[in-house]
Amino acid sequence: MQDKYPRLTQTQVDLWLDNPVTKTFSDCLGFLRDDFKDSLAAGSFIDSSNADLTLSNVHLNLGHIQALGNAQQFITLFNKFGVIEKENNNA
Numbered sequence: 814m815q816d817k818y819p820r821l822t823q824t825q826v827d828l829w830l831d832n833p834v835t836k837t838f839s840d841c842l843g844f845l846r847d848d849f850k851d852s853l854a855a856g857s858f859i860d861s862s863n864a865d866l867t868l869s870n871v872h873l874n875l876g877h878i879q880a881l882g883n884a885q886q887f888i889t890l891f892n893k894f895g896v897i898e899k900e901n902n903n904a
Contacts, residue, residue: 820898839885846881
């Protein structure tokens with residue numbers, strides 16, 4: 814039976830994390846997160862004519878900020894789903 818999630822060795826993960834494309838991707842997630850934070854701070858999600866819409870927009874924006882932050886935590890995600898294999902160094 815095949816595992817639900819693919820498995821990676823710690824060496825594979827380390828190589829991927831050191832890859833410049835991975836680092837740039839993580840940086841871009843951070844830039845996007847900062848954009849959402851700046852928009853929220855500037856009040857761009859506030860609609861003075863509709864408090865329900867404002868609350869909905871603010872909550873949506875906060876969710877985006879949290880999701881983007883979580884997406885940058887690669888090791889946390891890998892550990893959550895158990896995709897990093899324990900390497901056997903006894904060989």
